[in-house]
Amino acid sequence: MDRGQPSAEPGAAEPVAAEPGASEPGAATPRAPGRSVMAPLRAVVRLRRRVCLQRKRRPLTPGAGPDAGAPAPRAGAEQPQFFTFDGPAELASRAPPSRKKRRRSRVVLYPDSARRARPRAEHRSRAQSCLLLLVAIVGFQVLNAIENLDDNALRYDLDGLEKALRRGVFGQPAAVGRVVALLRDYLSTHVHSRPLLLALHGPSGVGKSHVGRLLARHFRAALEDGALVLQYHARHHCPAARAPQACREELAHRVAAVVARAEAEEKTPLLVLDEVEQMPPALLDELHGLLQPQRPPRFRNAVYVLLSSAGGAEVTRFVLQNASRTPAARARAPAEQRREEEELRAALQALLARAHPLWQAAAVVPLLLLDKRDVVSCFRDEMAGEGFFPEQARAERLAEQLSYYRVAGREFAVTGCKQVVARVNLL
Numbered sequence: 001m002d003r004g005q006p007s008a009e010p011g012a013a014e015p016v017a018a019e020p021g022a023s024e025p026g027a028a029t030p031r032a033p034g035r036s037v038m039a040p041l042r043a044v045v046r047l048r049r050r051v052c053l054q055r056k057r058r059p060l061t062p063g064a065g066p067d068a069g070a071p072a073p074r075a076g077a078e079q080p081q082f083f084t085f086d087g088p089a090e091l092a093s094r095a096p097p098s099r100k101k102r103r104r105s106r107v108v109l110y111p112d113s114a115r116r117a118r119p120r121a122e123h124r125s126r127a128q129s130c131l132l133l134l135v136a137i138v139g140f141q142v143l144n145a146i147e148n149l150d151d152n153a154l155r156y157d158l159d160g161l162e163k164a165l166r167r168g169v170f171g172q173p174a175a176v177g178r179v180v181a182l183l184r185d186y187l188s189t190h191v192h193s194r195p196l197l198l199a200l201h202g203p204s205g206v207g208k209s210h211v212g213r214l215l216a217r218h219f220r221a222a223l224e225d226g227a228l229v230l231q232y233h234a235r236h237h238c239p240a241a242r243a244p245q246a247c248r249e250e251l252a253h254r255v256a257a258v259v260a261r262a263e264a265e266e267k268t269p270l271l272v273l274d275e276v277e278q279m280p281p282a283l284l285d286e287l288h289g290l291l292q293p294q295r296p297p298r299f300r301n302a303v304y305v306l307l308s309s310a311g312g313a314e315v316t317r318f319v320l321q322n323a324s325r326t327p328a329a330r331a332r333a334p335a336e337q338r339r340e341e342e343e344l345r346a347a348l349q350a351l352l353a354r355a356h357p358l359w360q361a362a363a364v365v366p367l368l369l370l371d372k373r374d375v376v377s378c379f380r381d382e383m384a385g386e387g388f389f390p391e392q393a394r395a396e397r398l399a400e401q402l403s404y405y406r407v408a409g410r411e412f413a414v415t416g417c418k419q420v421v422a423r424v425n426l427l
C-alpha cells in the first residue's frame, strides 16, 4: 500500500497510529511537487475530523480509550447510552443532583392539608368576639327554651290526661282530641298574650260536666295544689235569688286570687265554669273582661273551660242529618268528616257570638249525641262504680228503657247518659 495515499475507507486506522510521528525520512522523497505535500496534509485533516466525530459519538469509559485521563462525563448530565428498564425518575434519583437542576426545580409540593404560608400573627377583631358571644347567648336561650317546653309538657302530664279522657269519655273521640291538642299547644310555653278559652257545647247528658270534672281532677293532681283549680257552677254559686252584681264581684275576686297564686308558683291555673247558659249577662261581661289581653300578665296565663248546653239544638240537628253515613263510611272519608265538623264549629261560634262577644275568642268544641252503644258503656261504667258486676246483657236491658232518636237504622239517646246514675241507683 502506498503510505503517501491515505485511504478514505473507514477501516483506515493505521495512518492514525502512524500519524504525527509517522513522517519517516523516506517520506521526503520527491514526487509530484503539488500532490506530495497537500495529499498527506489533507489526509491528516480528514483523519482528525473523523477522530473528533468518533469521540463525540462514542461513550468514553473512564480508564479506557485514548482519553483515559480525561474526567468522566457527569452522570445524568446526558441521556443514558444503554437501554435499561429504569424510568427517568429512578435515573434521576440515582444521579447526584446537579446544582443547575436543583436551582431550576424549586417547585415545592405541599399536601392538601398543610399550610402553604407561614402562619401570620392572629388578629381577631372586636366585632368577631361580639359575634361569638352573641351566638353563644342565642344557643343557650334556645336550649333553655327547649328544656322549658319539655318541663311544661311533663308538669301537666298531658299524655296522662289524654289517656284518662279517652278511657272515661264515651262516643266523643273528636272532642277529646281537640281539647287535648288545644291544651298541648297552650301549655307548651308559660308566657302568653291571652288566656285559653275552651267552650264545650252540646245537648244534655253528652258529657260536658263529666269532661269538666275529669279535667279538674287531672289538673289538681298535676299542679299539686288544689287552689289552682277553680270549679264554678252557675246555679250553685249564683242562684237566681242572688244579685248579679254581687255574683260578678265574687267571681272577679275568686279568679284574681287563683291567678295571683298561680303567678307566684309559676303555674297555669284551670278555671272550669259549668252551666254557663244559666249565667246572668253581668257574669258573662265579667268573664269577657277577664279574658282581655290588656289585663295584667298574671290574667293572661290561665285556661278557662266554659261548659254550656247553648247550641245543643244545632248539634242535634247536625248529628241526625249525618246519621245516614255509617261510622265505617265516615272513617273512609276523614277529610270530608273534618270539613263537616269545621262547619259545625263555625256555625256554633257564629250563633254564640250573636248572643255575647265573649264567644268570639273561644275555641268551640261540640260534643255530639251519644248512640245506644255509648249509653250501654255508660251503664256498665256506672254499675262497676257502684259495686255491681258490669254485665253486658243487663246494661243493654237498662239502656232499652231510655228514649232515642231513630234515624237510618241508628239510635241516638235523647238525654245521653244523663239518667244512667239514677237508673243504676234503683238496682
Ligand SMILES: Nc1ncnc2c1ncn2[C@@H]1O[C@H](COP(=O)(O)OP(=O)(O)OP(=O)(O)O)[C@@H](O)[C@H]1O
Pocket (backbone or CB within 6 Å): 168, 169, 170, 171, 172, 203, 204, 205, 206, 207, 208, 209, 210, 211, 308, 309, 370, 378, 416, 417, 418, 419, 420, 421
Ligand atoms: N260521653 C260520656 N261518657 C261517659 N259518661 C258520660 C258521658 N256523658 C255523660 N256521661 C255520664 O252521664 C252523667 C251526666 O253527664 P253530664 O253531666 O256530663 O252531662 P252534660 O252534658 O253536662 O249535661 P247537662 O248539659 O244537662 O248538664 C255523668 O255523670 C256521666 O257519668
